Amino acid sequence: MKIAVIGGGAAGFFAAIHASSSGCEVEIFEKSSKVLSKVKVSGGGRCNVTHQPMEISKLVKNYPRGEKFLKRVFRKFSSAHTISWFESHGVPLKVEKDGRMFPVSDSSQTVIDALLREVQKLKVEVKLSCAVDAIRLMESGFELKTSKGTFEFDRLIIATGGHPKLTGYGFLAGLKHQVLAPIPSLFTFNTPRESLKELMGLSVGNGIVKLAGTKFTYQGPILVTHWGISGPAVLKLSAFGAKWLQESDYQATAIIQWNANFGEEALQSNLKSFALKHPNKKVSTNALFDIPGRLWEHFCHKAEIDADQVYGSLGKKQLNKLVQNLFCYNLKVEGKTTFKEEFVTAGGVSLEGVNPETMESKYHPNLYFAGEVLDLDGITGGFNFQAAWSTGFLAGISSPN
Numbered sequence: 001m002k003i004a005v006i007g008g009g010a011a012g013f014f015a016a017i018h019a020s021s022s023g024c025e026v027e028i029f030e031k032s033s034k035v036l037s038k039v040k041v042s043g044g045g046r047c048n049v050t051h052q053p054m055e056i057s058k059l060v061k062n063y064p065r066g067e068k069f070l071k072r073v074f075r076k077f078s079s080a081h082t083i084s085w086f087e088s089h090g091v092p093l094k095v096e097k098d099g100r101m102f103p104v105s106d107s108s109q110t111v112i113d114a115l116l117r118e119v120q121k122l123k124v125e126v127k128l129s130c131a132v133d134a135i136r137l138m139e140s141g142f143e144l145k146t147s148k149g150t151f152e153f154d155r156l157i158i159a160t161g162g163h164p165k166l167t168g169y170g171f172l173a174g175l176k177h178q179v180l181a182p183i184p185s186l187f188t189f190n191t192p193r194e195s196l197k198e199l200m201g202l203s204v205g206n207g208i209v210k211l212a213g214t215k216f217t218y219q220g221p222i223l224v225t226h227w228g229i230s231g232p233a234v235l236k237l238s239a240f241g242a243k244w245l246q247e248s249d250y251q252a253t254a255i256i257q258w259n260a261n262f263g264e265e266a267l268q269s270n271l272k273s274f275a276l277k278h279p280n281k282k283v284s285t286n287a288l289f290d291i292p293g294r295l296w297e298h299f300c301h302k303a304e305i306d307a308d309q310v311y312g313s314l315g316k317k318q319l320n321k322l323v324q325n326l327f328c329y330n331l332k333v334e335g336k337t338t339f340k341e342e343f344v345t346a347g348g349v350s351l352e353g354v355n356p357e358t359m360e361s362k363y364h365p366n367l368y369f370a371g372e373v374l375d376l377d378g379i380t381g382g383f384n385f386q387a388a389w390s391t392g393f394l395a396g397i398s399s400p401n
Contacts, residue, residue, distance in 0.1 A: 001025065003399050004144060004153040006132050006171075008035035011371025011388035011395075012159035013115045018396025019157065020122040027153075028124060029146060031131035036112045038161070042385065043100070047108030049091075050389070051382040052099040053080045062383045064185065064240045065346050066376025070387060072356040077390040079382075085389075089114045098232075100382050132171050137364065155366045155399045157359075159392060162345030162372040169373075172349070176363040180375050182347035185242045186235050189254060190335035191228035195298070200226040202292050206260045209233045212253035212330075216241040219260050224295075227337050229254065232380060238336070239379045242346045250336045256329040259289045264327045271319060279312025286311070289326060299325040344384060348375045358398035359391055368395040 001024045005016045008030030020026040028035070042048055051062070056074045060067045083093055083101065091114045092104045103110040119126065127148065135156070136143040142156045162182060163169055169179045191197055203223045210217040216237055223231035237254075238245065245252060262270065267289070274288060283305050287296035300307075303321035305314070314322075353362050354369050361367040370391040378384045 001155065001400060002027075002153045003155040003157065004029060004142070004151065005157045005159060006144075007159035007161060007371070007373070008032075008126060008128075009159065009161050009371060009388070010036065010039055010115075010385055011161075011373075011392040012157070013119060014389050014392030015157045015159055015368070015370045015396040015399075016124045017115070017118050017122060018393050019155075019399050020119075020124050021396075022400040024155075024400045026122070026124045027151075028119075028126045029130050029132050029144065030126065030128050031147075033129050035126060035128070036115060039112055039115075039385075040108050042108060043102060045108055046102045046106045047111045048100050048102060048380075048382040048385065049086060049093055049111060050079045050082045050101050050386045052095050052101060053078065053083070054099075059383075059386075062381065063376060063378045063387070064242065066351060066374070066387070069351045069354075069356045069376060070390070073359075073387075073390050073394060076357070077393040079386050081393075082386060082389045086111070086114065089118060098381070134171055135174055137174065141366070155368070157368040157370060157395045157399055158349075158373055159370040159388075159395070160373045162348055162377075164345060169348070175361075175367070177353045177361065178350040180347040180350055182345040183242055183246045184336065184338070184344075185239045185346040185377050186344040186380055187238045187336040187338055188225065188230035189228045189234055189238070189252075189331075189333045190250075190337055191254075191331050192334055194228070194331055196224060196331060197226055197228055199224050199294050199298060202295050203231060204258050204291065204295070207233055208257040208260045209237050210255040210257075211237065211241050211244070212255055214241065214244055216244065222256065222258070228333070229256075229331065230337075236379045239344075239346075239377065245336070250333065252333040254331040254333050256331060258291060258295070258326050258329065262289055262326070264323060267323045267326050268319070271314075271322065275311040275314055280310050282307075283309050283311055283314065283322075291326070299329075344377050345372065346375070346377050348373050351375055357394075359395035360398060366399070368399050370395040 003026045005028045093101045131147045134145040141154045144151045207222040218236040220232035284300045359368045371388045
């Protein structure tokens with residue numbers, strides 16, 4: 001039996017490996033000159049392979065799109081299975097304090113080498129710079145029209161990843177599957193007219209970011225950059241609020257609570273208590289609530305607190321303004337910035353037409369899907385790769401049957 005895999009990324013390789021393990025003849029078609037390019041750049045070149053194992057009910061909460069679908073997928077192949085597979089193939093993994101898992105080597109090349117070794121061992125042929133332009137359904141199998149000729153296969157696995165434009169899915173035109181228009185996910189917020197960006201490089205460890213007028217709110221580290229704000233809290237917010245933000249043309253107001261552990265009343269009482277105990281200490285040089293010094297000075301300036309003013313002389317209006325800056329700092333968002341090279345899209349092939357038990361098409365027998373070509377995506381933290389490994393595994397083991 002001959003099986004074609006379109007796409008030489010994480011999902012495509014994992015699908016090809018598991019399809020060929022049953023003795024099938026498998027070929028990977030990759031349109032670019034390199035394979036596993038997203039694996040290479042992931043996690044700053046370290047490759048965030050997966051996330052520390054958790055209950056499936058909790059794991060799926062990290063996917064803005066595809067939660068119900070992935071619940072069934074992960075029952076067949078979870079993060080624990082991923083860890084076991086890589087460790088048994090010479091890639092020991094380690095857990096970082098936020099739950100992300102990386103190779104002990106801290107190099108994505110270790111992951112790439114393991115996948116390449118397995119593909120070579122199983123004699124999977126990889127066709128580079130070979131774009132698939134069209135898929136033709138045959139009585140029994142599929143005909144692929146590519147930049148290097150026409151090929152026929154018994155089974156087909158599509159794992160091309162996400163595309164920033166709908167035209168990127170043009171090769172699927174001959175199939176019955178609905179393709180949802182792609183929109184960006186996992187991006188940082190541009191705030192070109194805000195003075196906060198002058199403090200680039202500053203970060204807080206546990207803040208909360210909300211989108212005004214919505215229910216979208218996420219907690220975690222916040223980073224100030226030269227274009228605006230980033231960090232896990234912002235990236236999570238961009239993923240879950242992707243559709244709303246796109247419909248709003250990326251014009252929004254972000255409301256920031258700079259320390260998630262202190263509510264408005266707690267901020268007020270702690271400031272008043274500190275002022276009573278230390279009336280002669282300068283406000284601008286004695287930051288509270290684990291706020292970095294330069295950020296605290298910025299808040300003082302916005303609260304109209306003089307550089308030499310002491311806590312004992314704080315007026316009620318100044319105190320209230322300082323609390324407002326700490327608790328609900330308003331930031332005008334005007335546009336977005338892609339999160340490094342790790343571009344993630346929401347949208348793609350609708351999950352309604354795919355069986356989550358096998359990844360097989362509900363419309364075309366012997367056609368399978370895996371990875372981000374589907375309308376599913378995760379937040380940062382190894383979740384997108386986990387979806388790739390799991391769907392790739394299922395498509396791979398199901399296609400030879």
